Amino acid sequence: MVKKIPVTASSGNVFADMGYANPEEALTKAKIASRICDIIKDSGLNQVATSKLLGIDQPRVSDLVCGRLRRFSTEKLFEFLTALDQDIEIVIKPKSRRSKHAEIRVLAA
Numbered sequence: 767m768v769k770k771i772p773v774t775a776s777s778g779n780v781f782a783d784m785g786y787a788n789p790e791e792a793l794t795k796a797k798i799a800s801r802i803c804d805i806i807k808d809s810g811l812n813q814v815a816t817s818k819l820l821g822i823d824q825p826r827v828s829d830l831v832c833g834r835l836r837r838f839s840t841e842k843l844f845e846f847l848t849a850l851d852q853d854i855e856i857v858i859k860p861k862s863r864r865s866k867h868a869e870i871r872v873l874a875a
Contacts, residue, residue: 790870795835797872798843803831805850820846
């Protein structure tokens with residue numbers, strides 16, 4: 767006999783599924799931080815060089831690349847993108863009628 771494992775469909779936001787207080791903010795920060803980490807990796811910077819460039823100490827860089835984002839505001843993450851020579855474009859538009867929730871997307875050019 768095969769034991770059935772219960773499965774719950776995702777809402778599309780893992781942070782909401784896990785019961786975070788501000789799941790949309792957590793998802794947004796995770797998406798931005800992921801992009802920052804991609805840029806750091808692609809540039810070949812180590813954590814010490816990254817800390818100097820971003821103006822934070824190396825343990826905070828470690829927090830960033832390990833996804834420990836509670837101490838970083840969205841605004842601070844935007845500052846990091848600017849320090850990494852990235853443009854930031856924010857587009858505000860009506861929510862799609864087909865979507866249950868408003869969508870926040872982070873796109874890489």
